[in-house]
Amino acid sequence: MDTLILGLPVAYYIAMVAKVLVAFVFVLLTVAYATYAERKIIGHMQVRLGPMRTGWHGLLQPIADGVKLFFKEEIIPSQASKFAFLIAPLVALIPAFISFAVIPFGDSVTIGGYTVPLQIAAYYDQAGKQVFDVNVGVLYILAMASLGVYGIVLAGWASNSKYSLLGGLRSAAQMISYELAAGLAIISVFMLSESLSLHKIVADQAGGAWYAFKQPLAFVIFFICSLAEINRTPFDLPEAETELVSGFCTEYSSMKYAMFFMAEYANMITVCAVTTTLFLGGWHGPAFLPGWFWFIAKVYFLIFVCMWVRATYPRYRYDQLMRLGWKVFLPLTLVNVMATGLWVMFISK
Amino acid sequence: MIMPLIKGLQITISHMFKKPVTLQYPTERPDVKPGFRGLHALNVSHDKAKCVACYLCPTVCPAKCITVEAGEDANHDKYAAKYEIDMLRCIFCGYCVEACPVDAIRMTEQFELANYTRADFTYTKDRLLEKK
Numbered sequence: 259m260d261t262l263i264l265g266l267p268v269a270y271y272i273a274m275v276a277k278v279l280v281a282f283v284f285v286l287l288t289v290a291y292a293t294y295a296e297r298k299i300i301g302h303m304q305v306r307l308g309p310m311r312t313g314w315h316g317l318l319q320p321i322a323d324g325v326k327l328f329f330k331e332e333i334i335p336s337q338a339s340k341f342a343f344l345i346a347p348l349v350a351l352i353p354a355f356i357s358f359a360v361i362p363f364g365d366s367v368t369i370g371g372y373t374v375p376l377q378i379a380a381y382y383d384q385a386g387k388q389v390f391d392v393n394v395g396v397l398y399i400l401a402m403a404s405l406g407v408y409g410i411v412l413a414g415w416a417s418n419s420k421y422s423l424l425g426g427l428r429s430a431a432q433m434i435s436y437e438l439a440a441g442l443a444i445i446s447v448f449m450l451s452e453s454l455s456l457h458k459i460v461a462d463q464a465g466g467a468w469y470a471f472k473q474p475l476a477f478v479i480f481f482i483c484s485l486a487e488i489n490r491t492p493f494d495l496p497e498a499e500t501e502l503v504s505g506f507c508t509e510y511s512s513m514k515y516a517m518f519f520m521a522e523y524a525n526m527i528t529v530c531a532v533t534t535t536l537f538l539g540g541w542h543g544p545a546f547l548p549g550w551f552w553f554i555a556k557v558y559f560l561i562f563v564c565m566w567v568r569a570t571y572p573r574y575r576y577d578q579l580m581r582l583g584w585k586v587f588l589p590l591t592l593v594n595v596m597a598t599g600l601w602v603m604f605i606s607k
Numbered sequence: 608m609i610m611p612l613i614k615g616l617q618i619t620i621s622h623m624f625k626k627p628v629t630l631q632y633p634t635e636r637p638d639v640k641p642g643f644r645g646l647h648a649l650n651v652s653h654d655k656a657k658c659v660a661c662y663l664c665p666t667v668c669p670a671k672c673i674t675v676e677a678g679e680d681a682n683h684d685k686y687a688a689k690y691e692i693d694m695l696r697c698i699f700c701g702y703c704v705e706a707c708p709v710d711a712i713r714m715t716e717q718f719e720l721a722n723y724t725r726a727d728f729t730y731t732k733d734r735l736l737e738k739k
Contacts, residue, residue, distance in 0.1 A: 299623070302623045302627065303623050304622065305629075306627050307627045310631065566619060567616070570616050570619045571612075
């Protein structure tokens with residue numbers, strides 16, 4: 259136990275690998291079954307059944323879909339830029355997964371005398387004292403979320419198709435109109451908690467009210483902006499606007515196509531996890547169930563809300579989306595930041 | 608602007624608790640309503656088709672999918688020696704049924720008409736008589 263590798267005990271590395279594996283499997287399983295849940299939930303909201311054939315009530319559908327996508331023919335357009343075309347799905351997928359490094363799934367668990375924090379990028383020493391934690395967790399997540407768009411733009415450009423290119427560029431423009439409002443919405447949370455560490459933000463919400471109640475406007479705006487940032491309906495403009503081609507992924511087939519959608523669903527989980535952490539008190543809940551359970555329950559509830567929104571609203575037009583971002587959300591979040599600042603300066607102190 | 612958005616969400620969530628109307632088709636069969644216009648059938652009377660080859664049905668047919676050729680039997684009565692319907696052209700309007708003066712043709716409740724070859728969509732007199 260006391261053997262040190264690069265100044266850290268072996269148990270540290272074991273805990274790290276275990277945490278990464280658990281988080282990765284959790285995200286992969288949720289991605290697979292989110293596609294199933296989406297089809298079922300939207301089906302029922304439209305008074306239909308959704309998948310029913312494969313397995314009991316269609317439960318094996320994600321596996322059947324996966325097998326099918328693996329065996330589909332791979333098509334690469336002859337004039338496409340091959341390297342960029344192949345790398346684009348990975349560029350979209352990887353940032354979606356690595357955001358999970360800083361999300362706290364729970365407080366900590368004790369395994370073999372070691373206190374292991376339920377956050378991948380965090381480590382406690384034997385005494386239970388925090389050795390390191392990413393103290394700029396939110397900035398890291400914002401940075402990773404913006405990287406995903408490179409995959410989409412790259413896919414659009416590399417396909418050598420006008421539909422794809424337009425889809426990719428639309429995605430870039432959409433990003434610009436939403437990042438600012440989303441960032442400003444989070445700033446009010448920082449002002450209240452005086453920290454960028456997700457762990458500290460969750461800890462701050464333990465005693466009092468969740469930030470969703472203290473900052474309802476920021477909560478709603480952040481959630482809507484997140485939907486736009488991850489290209490979910492009603493803001494799935496990179497995929498299609500009025501035309502019915504699939505935008506940046508028009509030329510993609512089989513597993514490469516699936517990877518874009520894995521990235522979309524993984525992003526959805528990330529966004530719901532971040533919203534839970536920032537606004538819904540993270541892993542806090544009634545004590546009779548473990549913290550991670552409450553965290554996952556809240557995340558799944560938010561994923562359900564994403565699907566509910568998808569079943570309800572029609573797709574926004576491009577100019578409507580821009581107007582919403584620049585003319586409605588940006589001023590609102592600026593006012594919110596100012597009001598929070600005044601409150602922090604004059605009332606809470 | 609916000610109230611209609613919330614109302615929309617309310618409507619979709621309320622639908623979630625309604626009984627789905629989906630029919631699990633190959634295992635559950637749809638309930639075909641009276642008056643449904645499916646595949647044609649030639650009515651039979653005294654062991655032969657009622658059709659007297661008056662040509663009213665091919666005349667009235669807007670899709671020109673019916674081909675009739677008249678013949679004469681041992682009693683010097685006119686009958687349809689050839690009666691063919693090209694189902695690829697038929698629009699299931701039912702005009703042939705309404706035009707027929709002797710009630711020789713009707714429309715059945717059969718709606719599964721998919722086939723693999725073009726020839727299989729041509730319903731000859733024999734095939735139409737089989738559908739009693």
